Amino acid sequence: xxxxxxxxxxxxxxxxxxxxxxxxxxxxxxxxxxxxxxxxxxxxxxxxxxxxxxxxxxxxxxxxxxxxxxxxxxxxxxxxxxxxxxxxxxxxxxxxxxxxxxxxxxxxxxxxxxxxxxxxxxxxxxxxxxxxxxxxxxxxxxxxxxxxxxxxxxxxxxxxxxxxxxxxxxxxxxxxxxxxxxxxxxxxxxxxxxxxxxxxxxxxxxxxxxxxxxxxxxxxxxxxxxxxxxxxxxxxxxxxxxxxxxxxxxxxxxxxxxxxxxxxxxxxxxxxxxxxxxxxxxxxxxxxxxxxxxxxxxxxxxxxxxxxxxxxxxxxxxxxxxxxxxxxxxxxxxxxxxxxxxxxxxxxxxxxxxxxxxxxxxxxxxxxxxxxxxxxxxxxxxxxxxxxxxxxxxxxxxxxxxxxxxxxxxxxxxxxxxxxxxxxxxxxxxxxxxxxxxxxxxxxxxxxxxxxxxxxxxxxxxxxxxxxxxxxxxxxxxxxxxxxxxxxxxxxxxxxxxxxxxxxxxxxxxxxxxxxxxxxxxxxxxxxxxxxxxxxxxxxxxxxxxxxxxxxxxxxxxxxxxxxxxxxxxxxxxxxxxxxxxxxxxxxxxxxxxxxxxxxxxxxxxxxxxxxxxxxxxxxxxxxxxxxxxxxxxxxxxxxxxxxxxxxxxxxxxxxxxxxxxx
Numbered sequence: 001x002x003x004x005x006x007x008x009x010x011x012x013x014x015x016x017x018x019x020x021x022x023x024x025x026x027x028x029x030x031x032x033x034x035x036x037x038x039x040x041x042x043x044x045x046x047x048x049x050x051x052x053x054x055x056x057x058x059x060x061x062x063x064x065x066x067x068x069x070x071x072x073x074x075x076x077x078x079x080x081x082x083x084x085x086x087x088x089x090x091x092x093x094x095x096x097x098x099x100x101x102x103x104x105x106x107x108x109x110x111x112x113x114x115x116x117x118x119x120x121x122x123x124x125x126x127x128x129x130x131x132x133x134x135x136x137x138x139x140x141x142x143x144x145x146x147x148x149x150x151x152x153x154x155x156x157x158x159x160x161x162x163x164x165x166x167x168x169x170x171x172x173x174x175x176x177x178x179x180x181x182x183x184x185x186x187x188x189x190x191x192x193x194x195x196x197x198x199x200x201x202x203x204x205x206x207x208x209x210x211x212x213x214x215x216x217x218x219x220x221x222x223x224x225x226x227x228x229x230x231x232x233x234x235x236x237x238x239x240x241x242x243x244x245x246x247x248x249x250x251x252x253x254x255x256x257x258x259x260x261x262x263x264x265x266x267x268x269x270x271x272x273x274x275x276x277x278x279x280x281x282x283x284x285x286x287x288x289x290x291x292x293x294x295x296x297x298x299x300x301x302x303x304x305x306x307x308x309x310x311x312x313x314x315x316x317x318x319x320x321x322x323x324x325x326x327x328x329x330x331x332x333x334x335x336x337x338x339x340x341x342x343x344x345x346x347x348x349x350x351x352x353x354x355x356x357x358x359x360x361x362x363x364x365x366x367x368x369x370x371x372x373x374x375x376x377x378x379x380x381x382x383x384x385x386x387x388x389x390x391x392x393x394x395x396x397x398x399x400x401x402x403x404x405x406x407x408x409x410x411x412x413x414x415x416x417x418x419x420x421x422x423x424x425x426x427x428x429x430x431x432x433x434x435x436x437x438x439x440x441x442x443x444x445x446x447x448x449x450x451x452x453x454x455x456x457x458x459x460x461x462x463x464x465x466x467x468x469x470x471x472x473x474x475x476x477x478x479x480x481x482x483x484x485x486x487x488x489x490x491x492x493x494x495x496x497x498x499x500x501x502x503x504x505x506x507x508x509x510x511x512x513x514x515x516x517x518x519x520x521x522x523x524x525x526x527x528x529x530x531x532x533x534x535x536x537x538x539x540x541x542x543x544x545x546x547x548x549x550x551x552x553x554x555x556x557x558x559x560x561x562x563x564x565x566x567x568x569x570x571x572x573x574x575x576x577x578x579x580x581x582x583x584x585x586x587x588x589x590x591x592x593x594x595x596x597x598x599x600x601x602x603x604x605x606x607x608x609x610x611x612x613x614x615x616x617x618x619x620x621x622x623x624x625x626x627x628x629x630x631x632x633x634x635x636x637x638x639x640x641x642x643x644x645x646x647x648x649x650x651x652x653x654x655x656x657x658x659x660x661x662x663x
Contacts, residue, residue: 248310
C-alpha cells in the first residue's frame with residue numbers, strides 16, 4: 001500500500017512540476033517575444049517643411065508623398081506600397097480579434113476571455129498586422145487610451161502604418177460578442193430589426209450618424225455591419241441583425257445606414273461599413289446557421305437568389321466601402337459548391353465584375369482554420385466545401401477567388417510560402433494591399449490616428465444620444481393586438497393606478513405606472529415580457545445562437561396561457577426571430593412585438609405615454625408546420641400567417657395596418 005501511495009505522490013509531483021514548467025515557459029516565452037519586438041521600435045519625430053508639419057513615419061528626415069496629407073490618395077498609396085516589404089504587405093491582409101486590458105493596458109499575452117490568442121506586440125511588430133476587431137472592451141476612457149497606445153506602437157514600427165479597428169454593432173441590446181454586457185458606455189437603441197420596424201430611413205440615418213460619432217471617438221473606424229441579409233427563413237438565428245424579409249424595405253434602410261456611417265464619401269470622421277453577408281445569408285437550409293457544420297448550406301428552393309441581392313445593390317449605390325461574404329455554400333448557384341469566400345464566381349464574377357465593386361472584401365471569421373491557443377483548437381474552422389484542402393490551400397483559394405482580407409485568422413506564414421513558391425504573385429498581393437491602404441488614407445489614419453480620451457467620455461453615451469435612443473426604442477415597438485371590450489373600448493392603453501402583476505419587468509420601474517402586486521389573484525391585469533422561443537443547444541458558441549423551433553413548448557406554454565385565463569394579460573414579446581404564438585395571440589388582450597427596448601419603453605406604450613407606430617418587418621407564422629413548408633429564400637410565403645409583414649396598430653386608428661403580400 002505504501003508503494004502505491006509513493007507512486008501516486010511522485011505522479012502528482014511530476015504533473016505539478018510539468019504545470020509549473022509550462023506556466024513558466026508560457027510567461028517567459030511571451031516576455032522574450034515582446035522584448036524583441038519592442039527593441040525594433042523607434043520614436044518618430046514631427047517635422048516641418050516650408051511651414052507644413054508632418055509625422056516622419058519612415059524616420060528618413062524628409063517629407064515622403066505618403067506622409068503628405070496634401071497629396072492625392074492614390075499617389076500616397078503608391079508611394080507607401082513601393083516602400084513596403086512583402087511581409088508588410090501580407091500583414092495588411094489579416095483581420096483577427098485583439099484584446100484590451102480592463103484599464104486599457106496593452107495585452108502582451110493571450111487572453112481567451114477576450115477572444116485574443118496571441119501578443120499585441122507579436123501581432124503588430126512580428127506579423128505586421130494592421131487591422132483588428134474588438135469584442136470585449138472596457139469603459140470609454142480606457143478604450144480610447146488603449147487605442148492611442150496601440151497606434152503609438154504601430155507608428156514606431158518601420159513605416160508607421162496605422163491600425164484600423166473594427167467592431168460588430170455595439171448600440172443594440174444584444175450581441176454576445178459586442179453588446180453592453182461586454183463593456184462600454186454606448187447609447188442604447190433597438191436591434192437593427194427594430195430600426196427596420198420604424199420604417200423610417202431618416203431615423204436610421206440619424207442613428208447611424210450618432211453611432212458613427214461614438215465609435216470614431218474611441219478609435220473604431222470600421223463597422224462590421226450592416227447586415228443586408230433578408231430574413232426570408234424565419235428560423236435563422238441572426239434575424240435580429242437584419243432589416244427584415246422584404247427586399248425593398250431592407251434596401252431603403254441599408255442605404256440610410258451606410259450613408260449615416262460613412263457620409264457621402266469616406267473621410268476622417270467616417271466609419272467605413274462592411275456590408276454583410278454577401279450575397280445574402282438569409283436562406284439557410286432549415287434555418288441552421290452557417291457558423292456550424294450542420295448549417296453549411298444556403299438553399300434556394302424558390303429559385304429566388306437574385307431577390308437577396310437587392311439590399312446589397314442599395315449599399316453599393318450608397319458607397320459601401322467593404323463587403324463580407326458569408327460562410328454558407330450557395331447550393332446549385334455556381335459551378336462549384338464551396339463557401340462564399342472560396343467561390344470565385346461569387347466574389348470575382350458576381351461582386352467584382354457584374355457589380356463593379358472595387359472596395360475591400362474581407363472573409364467572415366475563421367474560414368482558414370479554427371481559433372487556436374498554444375496549439376489547441378478552441379473553435380472549429382468554417383471552411384465549408386473545402387474540408388479536403390490544407391490551410392495553405394484554403395488561403396490560396398480565397399486569394400484566387402478575389403478576397404482581400406482574412407477575418408479572424410493570422411496565417412501570414414502560409415501566405416508568404418505561397419508567394420515564395422510562385423503560387424501567388426506579389427502583383428496579386430499588391431491589389432489587395434492597395435485597397436486596404438486606400439481605406440486607411442481615406443479615413444485619415446495616416447495623418448492623425450489618435451483620439452481625445454476626455455472628449456470621447458463626453459461623446460459616448462451622452463444624454464443627447466441616450467435620449468434619441470430611448471425615442472427610437474419606442475418607435476420600434478409594434479402594437480400587434482388590442483382587443484375591444486364589450487363597452488367598445490380597447491384593452492390598451494391601460495389606465496394608471498391599476499393593480500398589475502409583472503414578469504421579467506423591473507418592479508421598481510413598473511411601480512411608476514401602477515401598483516405592482518406579487519399575487520396574480522390580486523391583479524387587475526398582468527403584463528408579461530417574453531422572449532421568442534428557441535431550442536437551446538450545447539457548446540460555448542452554439543448556446544448563444546437562438547435556432548430551431550419558434551413555438552413555446554410545454555410546460556411553459558400552459559403556464560403562460562394559465563395566466564391569460566386568470567387575468568386580462570398584456571404580452572410584450574422580444575422578436576429576435578418570428579415567434580409561432582397563435583395560442584398567446586388568441587388569449588392575450590394586448591400584444592406588443594419589440595426588438596430591443598427597456599422596461600420603461602415598453603410600459604410607455606402599455607400605458608399610453610407613447611403612441612405606437614411601428615410595423616412588423618416580417619410575418620408571424622401560424623404554426624411550425626407552416627414554417628417547415630415555406631421556402632427558405634422566399635419572403636412572406638408561409639400559409640395563413642397570424643400577422644402579415646407590415647402589420648401594426650396604433651391608438652389613433654386601431655385598424656391601421658400596412659399588411660401586404662409584399663412591397
